[in-house]
Amino acid sequence: MAKIPGPPSFDGLKRRMAKHRAENPTRKDHFVRQTYCLGLIDARAKAREWFDEYPKAAYWTEVESWRQLDGDRIEFTMRRLPSAD
Template structure:
């Protein structure tokens, strides 16, 4: 097994450990408003809604004006 294969497999296993019991991968961001919008767009572009069931699951504005939001998606396309 090549070192690159080991690294790839390790990364895949790490992603699987991050899955919640419901099978979805969640990632939470805390960013200024414009950066939050850009990050959400990038995430949706990288994991299209149709194949990954990607959504903004939760969001809120913090007292300092930043946006905290959680993106949810399936770990792989159907």
């Protein structure tokens, strides 16, 4: 009877992940981030809330990234400093 081969070894993948993490350490930039997925109108309102509550000049508030999804939904990440000096 033939032996069924087991799952492939993940040693190579683990080594590549460790190398990547060593070469690209986790970013420690101290920004506060929040990601949302909302309809277009609601997304605009949420971004406006952030800019009203955390003014760009004091908190460096910005829409860090965004993309349009199916159904007129927007996924976006807001970024700001935790406090103004």
